[in-house]
Structure formats: structure tokens, C-alpha cells
Amino acid sequence: MAEEFVITGIGMVCASGTGKEMFWDALINSRTGLKNIARFDTGGRKSHLGGEVPDFDLDAVFPDRRFRRAADVSKYCLASSKLAIDDAGLDPYRWDGSKVGLVVGVTHCAINYSREFHTAMVREGPAAVSPSLFSDSVLNAPAGNVSIAFNIKGAIHTIVGGTPAGIDAIGFATRVMRNSNLDLCLVGGAEEMDSVVSDGYARFGLLSPNDGQHEGIKPFGIRRNGFVIGEGACVLVIERKKAAMERKAKIYAEIGMFDTAACVTPGRFRDVLKNIGDETAYISTGANGTAGDDIEAGALQVLCDSGHGSRKPFIGNIKPVTGECFAAGSMLQIASAAMVIQRGIIPPSNIQAEGLGPKFRGLGRFNVSAVEMKINVAAISSIGLKEEGALLVLRGLH
């Protein structure tokens, strides 16, 4: 029997604001955080919308001057970690750091620092480059900074991936914990918006509006035309179930089965989805208005076929609220599903507004408004732009 792990703390920073209550409030009220991008000039571009983190103030959450020069992606990760640790009722200054691990999923990370460093290097030469931009541009800088801030000495990992990287980070972290004597692990996803990334996706025709029509993120939508870029971070505290129960921690959900694949095919997640059985499930989909929506729908079909009537799964999506936040996005999905299980409220699906594509209608229930209902099982899926994908199941403890 595999050892069981539970989620005991959640913290995040995204387009809905700072902290889980702002995130939840935005989800429940379908309040989008997508606005015209202020961070860089979108004049001359087709895409103007973005899910930027509003009014972010690291000092308000975690005042520590050591990190003032860190890239925003690190700052988001630091704030989310502090919020998650507090939420779990833990004290990093009292824990045995050698028994605490950290796994952070990233996609592009601090590409703005890479861009600035590189611009100085190309335009002005070696003497003009900033060493601090370099050291904070590396993919593992957010994890490094979080470990320094919170005395995490047990293990530290950065998992690089596309949109599923947050789910992969959870799967990776549970394996690291099984193979070690770590008591707990912070698991995060972090991402920062940048013009280079935005332009790159636009060049590939992946950014809305790739058809010149209405700009917006329309998961599974009949008029879906690419994604809207977002940013942020989300960190979870995971612990061994027995230890969490012993210390009477608030438990959001138990971590169930996990699967990840380099290329998702229909039926790929069959074994995991079968495990859900005939319970009514909440599915946090990763659909973002690209070709991945079709692949995801194909992969989820097994579950949808098995649920009929009142057992049809609820299909949810956070991306119209937060934008596509890549590694941070799939971690936000996991957080949303854990909160659905813990709170017994299913947020609006956020999908129907723009008109559901006919082939997606049979996937499950697309509720227009929040539904009060105790859900005991949730699945979180995400398909990356290379058709790689990951799936995670969460369960309630009742």
C-alpha cells in the first residue's frame, strides 16, 4: 500500500490577487483578472490581455530585504510559500529544516532577467552585464530563494515542464518523500509574464486572438482562438497523512493517483480515471483554448462516459479568471480542486460563456453558478503545448 500524503496548506499569488480567499472569491464569482497588459507595451501586437498579478507587495506578506533584487517569479513564490506555511499552521523558524523538502515547477521562469542580461551583453558588452540578473535568471532561482527564506534543507528540486509542470511537481514530490525521511514538502509552481514569452507564443499562433476575432480565453469554446497569458505562483504544503492527523492539521484533501506522459493519447489516463469509480467528481481542466483542449477532452472521455445523470462530473476551469499561468497554472488548478473538496462548493465552470464546442458538451456538467455540494473526489488535468500531459486525483478525507 502506497503511503498517503495530504495537502495542509495553500498559498497563491495570481491575477485574482494575493492569497487563497481572493482566488476563491474570484472563482466563485467568475471574476476575471484579465486586463490590458501594463507590464509591457502591447501596441503593434494583436494580443493585449493578460492575467497580471495586481498590487503585489512582497513586504506585506514576507518582509525580507535579502530578496529585494530577486525576479518577480521568485517573489511570487516566496509570498505563496509564506502564505501556505501560515495556512498549514507551521513555523519555519522552529521546524527541523533537514526534514523539509521543496519542489518547484517552472516553465519559462525569470526569462525577463535573462532578456535584460542578454540585452546588455549584446548591446554593450561583457562589462555592462549584471551578475545578480544572471544568478536570479536560472531556472532554480525561485526554489533557491524559497529554501533560503524558510530554512529548507532536506531536499530541493526544480521541475521544468510546460503547463503540466505543477502536477508533475506534486507527483515528483510524493516520490521524493516516499524515498526519504522528509516530514513535509512545499510544492509550488511559479511563472512570470514577459514580452519575449508572449511574442513567442503569438508567433506560433497560440495566443488569442489567433483568428483576429474577439480576444479572450475560451476553454473548450466553439470560438476558442488561443490563450491569454497569465502569471503568478501557487504553493502547497504536503505532509504524510498520519503525521498531519496527529498534529490535528486542517486537511484539504488527500493526494491520490498521478500519471504523466510525454505524449497524451486517448485512454492514456484510463487507469487513473477508472480509480475514481462511480463517484461524482470535480474536474479542473487545463483547457486553454488551443489544440490541447481536444487532446484533453479525449483523455477525459473515459471518466465522462462512466458518469451519467447525477454522477456526471462537474467540469471546471480557472483560466478565464487567471489566464494561462503554465507551471503555476496547474498548481492553481490543484489548489482550486482541493478547496472545492474542503469547502463543499463547486465554483462556476467558467466555460460556458463563450459557447461550448459541440464535441465537448458531453464531457460533464458545466454549471453556470456556484453549486453547494460535497464532492469527495477531484481530478486535475493539464495538456502541454507539446502534447505532454499530467493528471492528478485528489480525495476528501470523509
Add this chain to the structure above:
Amino acid sequence: MNASINKISNGLNRRVVVTGAGLITALGAGKKENLHGILEGRNAIMEVKSFDAGKYRGRIGGEIKNFNFSRKCRRLKPSRLDRATKLLLIAVDEALEEAGFRQNLPADTPAVFGTTLGGMLSGEAYHKEIILGKKGRPSLIFDYPAHHQGIHIAEEYGLNNASFTISNACASGTNAIGFAYNEIRAGNIAIALAGGYDTMCEFTFAGFNSLQAITQTTCKPFDRNRDGLVLGEGVGVMVLEEMSHAVSRNASILAEVIGYGESSDAFHITRPEPAGEGASLAISRAISNAGISAGDIDYINAHGTGTPFNDVMESKAIQRIFGAASRNIPVSSIKSMIGHLLGGSGAVEAIITILAMKEGVLPPNINYQTPDPECNLNIVSVPGQKAHIRRALSNSFGFGGANAAIIFQGY
């Protein structure tokens, strides 16, 4: 990793062996060429040629020379691939060939790779085009993200299992092998492909130069006059396999992996924790995981970057674990010959360690002339020294505080 392997089938700890290995470094392509270079203590470091290194303080590096990618790809288009993926393909081919899996690698074999830069050479070309006012060719983004190389390997070899990409700076390669080892040991999988890679690119070269970490002379780990590291490029890939699985198919076994440990410094984003506490925790965890005592280690392949900070820290960590014996156990860093391969270093050094064990020869720490009282270790300075190495430890420590240590045993 598929659903079924989420379950640990029983509590027994399985034994894990290496049944294939592939290498490409500045010393050449393949294990034979690399071993030959290591045995004679060949210096593969010279002035960097792939970009104008003349404008930098430190100008030397361990580049792979005359690399022509003529491999026929089954599913990938070579013109769209970054140099990192091309190098990776060459090393994976060698590892699979040796393991007897070139044609029949099971599709559920996970590929776990460590890298710091991914396809940064493509990335910097893309950035440069944009900086110079051009549009930036989308083809340059195709293999830029650091997880794409792993996905491309999965695509080429028809793998559809987890292709985790770990980016823990210079510990990445060892972390990848350690993770795969743990997964096999736990009974979750029978075979895994694991390793690390990185390429020489100007972005990193400028970065390490800006940190004044690159030597202007030679890389001389643990020497009193050491003054910095040398960057290199390369790939190391292993096929790891559950021992009875390997034995049942009569696979040739290069070595056994018997222990792995990791930790984090929680100290500074670029500097190591000076007392070596974090590094020694990783080493002690590896020893404990192996179920041996420190006295059972016959050779230490050091992280040994040649920077003033790292080598003192690592010496202290070794002294903490090995006590007075630390003055006797042979220690060397092959970075003196091939440079620091960042995400590739741990995997390449692990493979060189295994080859040295099989050959019964200690890899030399070339350029070592003046002992440093702060690094009071038995540094292997002369090439070709014979030794019976039953068990060897390989250390990797990275930016951001990631520490990893792995122990191999002769089979």
C-alpha cells in the same frame, strides 16, 4: 510513470545496476575516447571558439570539437533541434546500444534528465535576433525550453512515460540518476534512462564571467592557487535497471548504484554554505542509504569546481564525514580536464567514476601542484595511478544550494 507504478509492490529494497552508459565531452564522443583521455590526464580545455570569447576575462572552456550530427532520426527533424538534443541523442544511443535496448527499449521507460540551460543556444540566438530588431525565428523556440529536449528524446525513442526534467543547477545530473535509482529501488519501475546535459553558450559564459567565477589560467581544483572554474559542455546518460531484471536478460553490468543522498544549503543563491553542512548531509545520507560506513569508500569523485569557495566547503564536508581518513582516501575532480558541465557534470562524472572503477585506475585531478592547507585531502594529481576501487562516491553541488551524492559499487 503509469498508474500501476504508483503502487509500491512490496517493501523490499531492490538492487539497482547500470547496464549502459553514454558519454560525450570535450575529450570526445563515447566512453572509450573519454576513458582514454582520463587515463592519460589529457587537458581538453582551450580557448572557446564557438563565439568571440576574447572579450571576456576568462576565455577558456571545454568545448566539444568538430561535432557533426549525421545521425538519422526516426521521428525528429534534425534541423529543428538544439545542439543539446543532438548531443543527448548521441549519448542515449551509446547507452542503449550497450544495454541492448537500441531497438527494443520498453515504451514505459521513464527518461529523467538534469539540465541547467536546456536549449539555451537556440534561446540566445532567438533573443539576439529580437534584441537586434529582427522578428526572431519561431524555429529557434522549438527546442529552447529546458523540458523540450526530454520530450524530444521520448518522441525519438517512442517512450511515453514520465520525462521529468530536473533543473537543480550543477547537481541536476546526479539528482536525475538518484531519482531514477530510488524509483527502481522502490519497485516502481524496472528500467530507467537518466542523465544530464548542458552546452557551451555565451549567455552562461558571460554570466559566470560576471560573477568572476571563471579562471584566467587553468582549472586546478583543490590547489592553493586555484582561481576559478572552467565551463564545459557534454552529456552523460545511463540505463539503470533492477538487478534481477538485468541478470535475467544476461545484460552486461557496469556497476551497482548502492546509495544516494540529497540536501539543500538554504544559505545563498550562488555561494555554498562555507562549513559544508549541507554537502555533508547529502554525503551522509548517501552512505546511510547504501547501508555502508564511510570507511567503505575507496575513492571520491569530487564536485571540485576550482573556485576558492567550493573546494574549501567540499573539503570540510569530506572531513566531517571521513574524519582523519579524509587525508588518505583518493579524491579528484575531472573538471580540471573537461570543465564544469553544469547540468551534465554529475552524470558525466558518475560515468567516469564507474569506468575508473572497472579499469582500476584513479581519474587524475590535473593542474594540481600546490597543496592548500584548507583542502587537506589526498588529491590524485598523477594520471594512471592504479587502485582497487570497490566503492566510489560522486559529489555534486549546485547554485541555489542543491546538494547530491551518489555511491557506486563494482559488480
